[in-house]
Structures are given as structure tokens and as C-alpha cells.
Amino acid sequence: MRKRKERVEKWREEQRKRVVESIGELRKEAEEMRQGKKWSLEDDDDDEDEPTEGEKEGQEGEDEELDPLDAYMEEVKEEVKKFNMGSVKGGSEKKTGPTVTKVVTVVTTKKVAAETTKKKGELMENDQDAMEYSSEEEEVDLQTALTGFQTKQRKLLEPVDHGKIEYESYRKNFYVEVPELAKMTTEEVSAFRLELEGITVKGKNCPKPIKTWVQCGISMKILNSLKKHAYEKPTPIQAQAIPAVMSGRDLIGIAKTGSGKTIAFLLPMFRHIMDQRPLEEGEGPIAVIMTPTRELALQITKECKKFSKTLGLRVVCVYGGTGISEQIAELKRGAEIIVCTPGRMIDMLAANNGRVTNLRRATYVVLDEADRMFDMGFEPQVMRIIDNVRPDRQTVMFSATFPRAMEALARRILSKPIEVQVGGRSVVCSDVEQHVIVIEEDKKFLKLLELLGHYQEKGSVIIFVDKQEHADGLLKDLMRASYPCLSLHGGIDQYDRDSIISDFKNGVCKLLVATSVAARGLDVKHLILVINYACPNHYEDYVHRAGRTGRAGNKGYAFTFITEDQARYAGDIIKALELSGTAVPQELEKLWSEFKEQQKAEGKVIKKTSGFSGKGFKFDETEQALANERKKLQKAALGLQDSDDEDTALDIDEQIESMFNSKKRVKDMTGPGASGGSAGATGASGGTGGSAAVANAAAPTAGNAEKLEIAKRLAKKLSVNKNLGAEAQVGIMLIIVGTMINYTIVQFSKAEDNKWRPKGRNCNG
Incomplete structure (x- = not known):
């Protein structure tokens, strides 16, 4: 803003000098006109344009009174004369003396188009402050309009031919095993991994898990930051994942919610960036972290800034739903780390023909909550971004769940990865006490009030529903029951979403009604209770909802309401309870067995569901039957049916x-x-x-x-x-x-x- 004001002031001074000079010249011309020189719009020999003596006297009287205005009008007339002399027209227009005012008005409009700067100078002389404000506002509007147009165009990110680009060499492997770990035998390593919640490792030459932060080979600045933010010792996923990533290997990290996956990829990333040369002007990031949701992107950015400030690294969060101009400005200033959602990142890479940012320096790529990203349909965008990064990059994937159906996609991205799994696939944390209540629809709200009366004094509460309108409806009901609360779902503006999450995290409001948009990556301290008011429709969604509580070793509670109409979801909840070692209620088992008998009587086969195929889709046998019918019709329409059929x-x-x-x-x-x-x-x-x-x-x-x-x-x-x-x-x-x-x-x-x-x-x- 300061530079812009200085430019405006400088430009105003130049315009003022030009106007003063032009007024001086025009005064001389006005003096000559008083001495008898005649002026007309057309040639001087045109008799119709000669003014009478009375008009001359009137003009002289007006010139004496309105000298600056007359000078300006004379300037306009000179410009008109030049314009008419230069223009090529079939005939000449003739105007009488009294109609000169009309002609000047029309030509003044032409002059605005011809000399914009001079007209702006006059406006600024009239109201300098207003012009300064409107000038800035106009620039912002133009920028917003330009970026909006580019977003509408949705320019595709052009594929890069890596064979034609000569990339700089860089170092991946920074890990040096300390003597204490080197002395450990294979049996001791297996026993230690078993102690760390049963870590299982797939892949060749995987490093041994570390026991303290010092053993992973990070700098003193990061060690001090870890101590400052009360990170006492590595969690199981951090103990095994950090040495693996520090060794330069690609990684698939699978761990339950609240296990510290973020630190597991941030610490090796800082070491990776600090080893490379500083960024020059016009160069893009060295590390790219992709997340499925805006909230998770903001949370990772906040976590990253705890360490980046002491290291002198710049972090930019790029996500949709907000103005693009600020994000473009930050990227142009340069940033070593970009935390992004895939859609907005593609917009940034394609904007302004790739001059905003690029991936030529990118060597470290992280996919956090990778299964959810692919589940939400981000696969094309993620693959397009990764294809634009150099082939010898280091790629790391982390998630709480990792469905089998996604492993083929993961292996397309990764090169000889190590798979680290902590505590089995998709398990609710043992610190969460789980309860499932089979209840009628009209009694759910009263049961909710009973739970709130018992638990809300102990900490914050999240209530999960399935739809936006249900979230808003439940919010109104709770407000009527004298429970102040907030609502969070995808239909809320991004600015409001940020403020809602901030208020909930800071304890301004301790009750939040949300859809599954808040189920991933939202880390709230003192969150004591999660209530699934609407039953989750697949296993992974249940795991992540329940995983909002019981984080970082704290005790938490998760209550799930399920009605008889939702019996088809009971199987996934029973599976989650069994895998986490929680007793299954008899009412839930009865509901599930009745549903199985009913399906068997109808001749339908019950299939276990996975969240990887998109939320709410392909969980029903009738949908599968409809899909088969559609395929048959398509085959028949295209003539692909066998003649022997x-x-x-x-x-x-x-x-x-x-x-x-x-x-x-x-x-x-x-x-x-x-x-x-x-x-x-x-x-x-x-x-x-x-x-x-x-x-x-x-x-x-x-x-x-x-x-x-x-x-x-x-x-x-x-x-x-x-x-x-x-x-x-x-x-x-x-x-x-x-x-x-x-x-x-x-x-x-x-x-x-x-x-x-x-x-x-x-x-x-």
C-alpha cells in the first residue's frame, strides 16, 4: 500500500506540472485570439463559422472572468482541430457558432478515449483523495475479474516432458544410524516394534525405529522447538516413519487418528529443504503437501509454522473458497513449502501461463489423508500435479485408513515404497470409550440432551449429522434448548468456516454441530465427546469421526445413534468395535442378525463396504443391479450383444x-x-x-x-x-x-x- 501511494503521488506531481505548462501555453494563445485571431472547427475560409462583433465582445468578457476554464476549452478545440485534420472522411461537417458547445461536449468524450492519462490528471486535481482510493479499488477489481475469468476458463495443467528438462541434483539420504540402534539385533527390533503398538513393516532395507528425537538427525533449532511445544518422545508412527523418510525412501504410513502423522513428514521435510540452495526469484516450492480439505490444510500450515519461523522458511497455504489475489501475491514472493488442496493448486500452476509458481524445484511431495483425497474424486488433479514434478522426487503418503482398492494407485505414484502400519488398518484409538445406542428417531434429541447434560461441563463436544439442512435444523433445536452452539458444513462461506473452527478450538463455544467435513484432521484440545447423531454410512467414516476425541493420550467418549431403518450400517460399526477391542451391545447384534436374515430371505448377498468408492455410493445391492441393467442396455444399443446369447x-x-x-x-x-x-x-x-x-x-x-x-x-x-x-x-x-x-x-x-x-x-x- 505504501509503495502504491508513493507511485500515485509521483504520478500526480508529473501531471500537475504538465497541466501548469499547458495552461501557460494556452494563455498565450488566448491573448492572440483577443487581438483578433478567429477560430473555427473547419477551415479558416469558412464564412459560416465567423463570429459576429457582439459574440467577440461577449467572448472577451468571458475570457477575462474564466481564464483557466477558457484555457482548458481552447486546449480541447486544438485537439479537435488536429483530430479532424487527421481523420479521413467523405465530407466536412459544418457547425454554427451557437452549436459549438454541443460539438465540444461530443468531442470531449472522444478525447477521453484518446488521452486517458490527461483526463485522469484533471480528475485527481478535483478530488485527490477520492481518486487515490478509487484508483486502488479499480486495480483490485481488475485483478479479481482477471483471476475470475482464468478460473472460469479452467486451464488444464499442461503435461511436462521431463526428458527435455535438466534438473539439479539433490540429496535425499540424511539418516545416520546411531551406535545404540546399530547394536540392536533383529529379535530386539521386532520386540521393540511390538511394544510400539505392533508396528508392521513391508519393504526392503527399512531402518530401525528410533527411541528419542536426537537419534533421527535433526538440527538443534528443531530440537528446541520440539521441546518448546512439549513433544516429549516420538509416537509409534513417528519412531518408524521419520528414519525411513530421512533415508530418502518413499513411504506409505498407516496409523490411527491422533497419532502424530503430521510431525512424521514435517521433520524430514525441513532437513530436506535446508540441504538445498535458497530459492531464487521466480522459482517454485521445494516441498508440496496436498490435503483433501481446507481445514486440514490450515491445520498443517499452523503446525508447520511452529518450526519454519526459526529455520527462516516460508510457508504458503493455498486453498479454495477465498480470494486468490492474496495467495498469488504470497507465491510470487517465494515459498519453500506449499500446503494446498489439489483443485486450487492446479489453478495456481496454470494461472498467468505458469508465471505465478512452478514445480521445477519440487523434490518432496506429501499426500496427507490420501485415501480421502481419492475418495472425494481428486485423483485426476493429484495425478496431474504429481506428473508435473520431477520423476526422481521423494513421495510420502499418510492416512488413518488405506483401503486395498487404493494400493494400486499408490504404487503408481511411489517408487519402491516402505509400508509402515501401526495398530492395524482403520482402528479407533484405545483411549476412546465407544457406545452404540439403538434408538427410535423421535427419541434421539432427548437422548442427545441427556448426554450433553452429563458431559459438556467436562469439555468440548462435536455432534455429527449427515446433511447440511439437518445440521442447521439441529442447531436451531439446541439453541431453543438453551445450548449455545455452532454449525459447520460445506455450505458455509470459507471465512465463516475459519472463524467457527477458531472459536471452537479456542473454547469460545464448546458445542459444534457438523457434517463429515469436520471428521478429518480436526485437532481440538479438551474434546471430550463425539456424538454420531446420524449413523455413519461406512467404516472409515466411523473411524475418523470417533478419532476426533481421545487424541494425544487423553480420554474420550464416542456415542453413536442407530435406528432400525439404518440396520445396514450395523455391520461396519460391529467391525469397528471388534477391531478396537470393545464389547458389542446385544441390541446391535440383534439388529444386524435380523437384517442379515431379511436380506437372505430376499435372496440378496450382504457385502462388506469400504469408504473408497465415494461416500454414499455402491453400498446397496439395488444400485449394483441397476448398474448391471445399464451395462446390458448399453451393450444392446451398441450392437455388442453376442449372436449366440x-x-x-x-x-x-x-x-x-x-x-x-x-x-x-x-x-x-x-x-x-x-x-x-x-x-x-x-x-x-x-x-x-x-x-x-x-x-x-x-x-x-x-x-x-x-x-x-x-x-x-x-x-x-x-x-x-x-x-x-x-x-x-x-x-x-x-x-x-x-x-x-x-x-x-x-x-x-x-x-x-x-x-x-x-x-x-x-x-x-
Whole structure:
């Protein structure tokens, strides 16, 4: 802002000098005009433009009174004269003396387009402060409009040909094993890993786990920061992951929530960055950390700044939902570390043809909560970013869950990775006391109030719901019940989301109603209770919701409400309880067994679900059946059906058979017969009429069967080449069948007329 004001002041001074000089020149010209010089818009020899003596005297009087204004008007006239002389037009315009004012007004508009700077100078002379403010505002608006246009265009990040780029060499391996660890035998290492919550390791040449911070080879500045922020000793995931990453190896880290995964990739990252040369102007980051949500990105940035300040490193958080101009400015100033969400990072890399930032210096890439990123559909963006980083990079993945379906994707990104797993896959922390309550929908709110009355005095509480509207509705109900609370979901503006999370973390408000947007990576001290007001719809979601409490060795409680309608989710909750060593309630087991029996009776197979396929999708057998039907229709439409496939032929036959089912027609015919019989003179005549109607109805049906056989034979003859798709066969058959139906209806109506016509004559007679 200060530099901008200095530029504006300097520019204003130059404009003021120019205006003063021009006014001096124009005064001289005005003096010459007073001595009798004439002026006109056109050539001097134009008689119509010569002013009269009275007009001259009037002009001289006005010149004496309004000298500066007259000077400005004369300047405008000179510009008009030059403009008219330079322009190429078919004819010349002639204006009389009294209409000069109108002409000047029109031409003044032209002058604004021709000389913008001079007009701006006049405006600034009129109101300098206002012009200074509006000038800054205009610049911001233009920048915002430009970035908005670029965002709308969604420029794709162009793939990089790494073979044509000569990258600088860099060092990955910084780890030196201390003698104390080197002396440990294989049996001692296995026993130590078992003590560290049963660490399992896959991969060759994995370093031994460390016992203290000093053994991992970090600088004194970082050691002092660790001591300052009360990091006493490495957690199990940190003990094994830090030496593995320090050795320059790619890593897959799987550990439960609240186990300190963030520090496990931050400490090796600082060592990695400090070993390289400083950033020069125009160079991008050395380390890129990608996260699925904005909240997690902000939390990692906050954690990173605890150490980066003492090391002199710059950290920039790049995420969507906020203004892009500030983030662009920070990136242009340079940053060694970028914490980002994938979508906004691609916008930054593609903005301004790649001049905002680039990945040419990037050698260290972290994917935090990697499974959730792919689960949310970020795979294309993540792969595009990673493909733009040099191939010999070091890549690290961390998550609390790591579904099998994602391992193939992980191995595309990583090179000979070490897999470190702590405490089994997807396990709720042992410090969390889990309770599941089978309850009716209308009793949930009263049970919620009971739990809040018991636990809220002890610490903060998060209530999880499934939808945004449910979050807002529950917020209103709690406020009516005199419980001050906040609501957090994806429909809230980013600025409000930041302030809500800040207030909740700082204890301003101790009750939060949230959707699963808050289930990942949100670390709140003194969070005593998590209530799943709406039952989580898959196993991983339950693990992460329950993992918001019981962090860093503190005791926590997790209550889950489940209704009888949500019995399909009971299996995942039972699995979570069993794996974490918690007793399963009998009511929950009964609910699950009843659901299994019901599904078995309906002939459906129950499949265990995973959160990797997208939340709320592919958890239902009916959806799988619909997908199969859709595939069949697509194959039929594209003509990919096998000619030997008997199912298709049977389907076509069934379709035609169903078209010829004319039960309603038979019922319609019996009605008039019966009524006719009752209204007739004798009951015998009525009975005869009814039987005749049935016979007449049966006759066309028998004829239809014959016509049906003819239609089938004709259709088979018409489908001469076997590559003809099932759709085409159905179309041909429908055309033939339609013709036969029309013919049958005509014949049937004739028979009906013949039957009723004599009877009507007898009645009339």
C-alpha cells in the first residue's frame, strides 16, 4: 500500500506540472485570439463559422472572468482541430457558432478515449483523495475479474516432458544410524516394534525405529522447538516413519487418528529443504503437501509454522473458497513449502501461463489423508500435479485408513515404497470409550440432551449429522434448548468456516454441530465427546469421526445413534468395535442378525463396504443391479450383444408376449354380456350372451398367437446378418407386431358389430 501511494503521488506531481505548462501555453494563445485571431472547427475560409462583433465582445468578457476554464476549452478545440485534420472522411461537417458547445461536449468524450492519462490528471486535481482510493479499488477489481475469468476458463495443467528438462541434483539420504540402534539385533527390533503398538513393516532395507528425537538427525533449532511445544518422545508412527523418510525412501504410513502423522513428514521435510540452495526469484516450492480439505490444510500450515519461523522458511497455504489475489501475491514472493488442496493448486500452476509458481524445484511431495483425497474424486488433479514434478522426487503418503482398492494407485505414484502400519488398518484409538445406542428417531434429541447434560461441563463436544439442512435444523433445536452452539458444513462461506473452527478450538463455544467435513484432521484440545447423531454410512467414516476425541493420550467418549431403518450400517460399526477391542451391545447384534436374515430371505448377498468408492455410493445391492441393467442396455444399443446369447432372444419374446396380454379386453367384454343378460327378458338369453362374448374374446386371442408366431418368423428372416443389435431386432418386431395389432383390432371390432347388431334389432322390434 505504501509503495502504491508513493507511485500515485509521483504520478500526480508529473501531471500537475504538465497541466501548469499547458495552461501557460494556452494563455498565450488566448491573448492572440483577443487581438483578433478567429477560430473555427473547419477551415479558416469558412464564412459560416465567423463570429459576429457582439459574440467577440461577449467572448472577451468571458475570457477575462474564466481564464483557466477558457484555457482548458481552447486546449480541447486544438485537439479537435488536429483530430479532424487527421481523420479521413467523405465530407466536412459544418457547425454554427451557437452549436459549438454541443460539438465540444461530443468531442470531449472522444478525447477521453484518446488521452486517458490527461483526463485522469484533471480528475485527481478535483478530488485527490477520492481518486487515490478509487484508483486502488479499480486495480483490485481488475485483478479479481482477471483471476475470475482464468478460473472460469479452467486451464488444464499442461503435461511436462521431463526428458527435455535438466534438473539439479539433490540429496535425499540424511539418516545416520546411531551406535545404540546399530547394536540392536533383529529379535530386539521386532520386540521393540511390538511394544510400539505392533508396528508392521513391508519393504526392503527399512531402518530401525528410533527411541528419542536426537537419534533421527535433526538440527538443534528443531530440537528446541520440539521441546518448546512439549513433544516429549516420538509416537509409534513417528519412531518408524521419520528414519525411513530421512533415508530418502518413499513411504506409505498407516496409523490411527491422533497419532502424530503430521510431525512424521514435517521433520524430514525441513532437513530436506535446508540441504538445498535458497530459492531464487521466480522459482517454485521445494516441498508440496496436498490435503483433501481446507481445514486440514490450515491445520498443517499452523503446525508447520511452529518450526519454519526459526529455520527462516516460508510457508504458503493455498486453498479454495477465498480470494486468490492474496495467495498469488504470497507465491510470487517465494515459498519453500506449499500446503494446498489439489483443485486450487492446479489453478495456481496454470494461472498467468505458469508465471505465478512452478514445480521445477519440487523434490518432496506429501499426500496427507490420501485415501480421502481419492475418495472425494481428486485423483485426476493429484495425478496431474504429481506428473508435473520431477520423476526422481521423494513421495510420502499418510492416512488413518488405506483401503486395498487404493494400493494400486499408490504404487503408481511411489517408487519402491516402505509400508509402515501401526495398530492395524482403520482402528479407533484405545483411549476412546465407544457406545452404540439403538434408538427410535423421535427419541434421539432427548437422548442427545441427556448426554450433553452429563458431559459438556467436562469439555468440548462435536455432534455429527449427515446433511447440511439437518445440521442447521439441529442447531436451531439446541439453541431453543438453551445450548449455545455452532454449525459447520460445506455450505458455509470459507471465512465463516475459519472463524467457527477458531472459536471452537479456542473454547469460545464448546458445542459444534457438523457434517463429515469436520471428521478429518480436526485437532481440538479438551474434546471430550463425539456424538454420531446420524449413523455413519461406512467404516472409515466411523473411524475418523470417533478419532476426533481421545487424541494425544487423553480420554474420550464416542456415542453413536442407530435406528432400525439404518440396520445396514450395523455391520461396519460391529467391525469397528471388534477391531478396537470393545464389547458389542446385544441390541446391535440383534439388529444386524435380523437384517442379515431379511436380506437372505430376499435372496440378496450382504457385502462388506469400504469408504473408497465415494461416500454414499455402491453400498446397496439395488444400485449394483441397476448398474448391471445399464451395462446390458448399453451393450444392446451398441450392437455388442453376442449372436449366440439366448437371454436376449428370450427377453425379446417376453416383451412381445407382454404386449399381447389382453386380459382387460376379455373383462370388458364379459361386462356388457352379463348386464345384457340381466336386463333381457329371460335368464337364458343373458347366459347365451355372456358365453358368446367369451367365445368371441377367445377367438381373437387364438388368432393373436398365430400372428405372433408369424411375426417372430418374419423378424428372424429380417435379421439376416447376426451383427444386428438387440435394439434393432426389438424395433423390427415392434413394427410387425404393431401392424398385426391394428389388423386384429379391426377384425375384432367387425365381429363385435356383427354380434350386437341383430340383438339390437330384436329389442327394438
